[in-house]
Amino acid sequence: MHTPPAISPDTPQPALSQPPQRRILHLDMDAFFASVEQLDHPEWRGKPVIVGGRERGVVSAASYEARTFGVRSAIPIARAKKLCPHGIYTRGNMARYAEISRQIMNLLSSYSPLVEPASIDEAYLDASGLERLFGSPRDLALRIKQDIRQTVGLACSIGIAPVKFLAKIASDHNKPDGLFILEPDDVPGFLSTLPVARIPGVGKRFLEELEKLGVRTCRDAQQYPQSFWERRFGKGGLSLWRRAHGLDGRGVETGYEAKSESAENTFAEDTDDRELLKKWLLRQAERVGTGQRRMGVKGRTVTLKLKYADFTAITRSRSLPEPTDSTEIIFQTACELLDAVPLRQKVRLIGVGLSNYDRGPQQLSLLDGSAGGQTGGKVATEKQRNLDRALDALRDKFGRDAITRGRLFDFDK
Template sequence: MQTDRKIIHVDMDAFYASVEQHDFPELKGKPLVVGGGQYGVVAAASYEARKYGIRSAMPGKIALEKCPHLIVVKPRFHRYKEISQQIRKIFYEFTDLVEPLSLDEAYLDVTENKKGIGSAQEIARQIRTRIFEETGLTASAGISVNKFLAKVASDYRKPNGQKTIHPTQILEFMEKLPIEKFYGIGKVTANKMHELHIFTGKELKEKSLEELIRLFGKAGNYYYNVVRGIHKSEVKPHRIQKSVAVEETFWENLLDEDAVFKQLQIISDELEARLSKKEIKGKSLTLKIKYKDFTVYTRSKTQEVYFDNAQDFYETAQNLWGLRPFDKPVRLLGLSLSNLNTQEKKQISVQLKIPFEEFMR
């Protein structure tokens, strides 16, 4: 087990909802969701809403049943992105090894840091203080020797807290950890483990590598290692880029073709803007459609020459739209470009609308 790295996972607390409560003080202390309503899906829930059992990705109709006086607000992704950029500037004051996971969370490797601070826990404290001073928002942080442990730790004292898992505490901590708290173990896998009488890391650790692989396939190797505090993945500032994608989830479902084409033009323009900044072109364009009932349909076109501009994207998207197998209200549209002209392909995923005691010195 490598114990000389210092990794921090910073996770903003109920980010979208907290931004709304900060910008509109009359919403503070009230159950609030961003997105949702009768026909949408909750993008984020305030802590007041979570007391009613409301969570992100929950259908808005169910959220309203759980809390009839729930406040539903429309997402403002331009604002969330603006604040996210402020937060990342703070990260880069401490280290260049920053791996963003989304607008509201990131890994930082502070083993060697720009300020020469020996304690990773102190760095996390300073970062959280700076975030609050500059944005008025709170963040939680996890600190340990690898990304897995830091991610688990950041969720431990939410909201507005931080947790350090010292190298000497790792094995004991992992044995006591409920299996559903393991990062990478979802509800379905957790239920399967419960059926196998695996409820904590201690019971998971009792299973041999061979048995875990037989039960869970390749993921068994991952479970075998992380329960022992082993996770070798490094903080990667630059992700491998295979495609450029722009997606937009709509506040209200699109009901007619004119509305669809209008949105496809907007998405095509945004895709061109993103590509121009990176000087990227591609030969394969994919249209993604998510319907009101959450079924997803994709269709692609690959050509010998590179797609060149927004008009190319738009006209091709119109043709791909014409191939769809049925008519239903549309809640999401997306265009992605792959088969890129870059030698070292890196992945960009741009989502406009729905759809963050001293130790190891």
């Protein structure tokens, strides 16, 4: 084991300035996508449900029944089917998940204006000073859990701690349908046995380096001075040192907003058929455009993503003169980006994204260092806007498969 550098009693050490007393609540929906599917399909409850793409895609979510067979998110669908051949496999419904997520975020906002959605299925809430309104932190958490179950019919896990990263760890402590409250006085004891692998942001490669130093818990990390961590690992080391001492100055960021939206698909068979690739781009542009219009946002930068048969991936981006939420503009720009790419081998995955919601028209994407310049004159016409609005209204009323653009009539999904 590596021996920590000796610290002289005369060596000045930085003071561990504690943040003001806070109560940060982290809410995490349990197996969110799979739980929504079980909610909408009562006959699937109590059964292993796996949400994901086609055979060569990856698992997006797995119910707790599926997890008992070793199925986890991000593993290949093909592997999941070997682990759980009798499971229920579904492609999922992102529009439905987003709808329920909005209900949950609105419910949290009724407790406090200080709410930060961290993703579609998790959020932070600043619970400091809410005791007079809702009782103890435990009373508050139980009330929120009950309201969510009554409102959307789903279970969630909640963690409460003095700082943000510990609240996130706490919410994972007793899943599913869990509740764990870390009191300020209990933080030192909790950290003493907390594995560094549980700290958000500590990845596989960092863990390998920590293992070489004999650092497995936060107590181990505390044996090294701040100067050592900063010198050895830079900002990442400094962040680890702070977390190991329970420090996190971040507050709940109520100004959170989506930074991008994307859609991608992995094919059952690799292809270099550009016309087929463009049909996929149209379907994806429709998903992205619909999502932007529902959120009331527009983006300037369209990004094309390709993954080749050998798993190497590239991205190509282009900024528009005006922000857009138009399906047609997103599609046209993605097609132009695709036309400029020589397909050196067959493609296994294609995707399109929209980002850069609030930057100026001259700001270019830095993805792969290849922004590709601006697209001249691409502004949605009134006819295109009316078409998008009409299709959105029909799908909201009759379902997303109720109507299809003519160019996709012969498209076998």
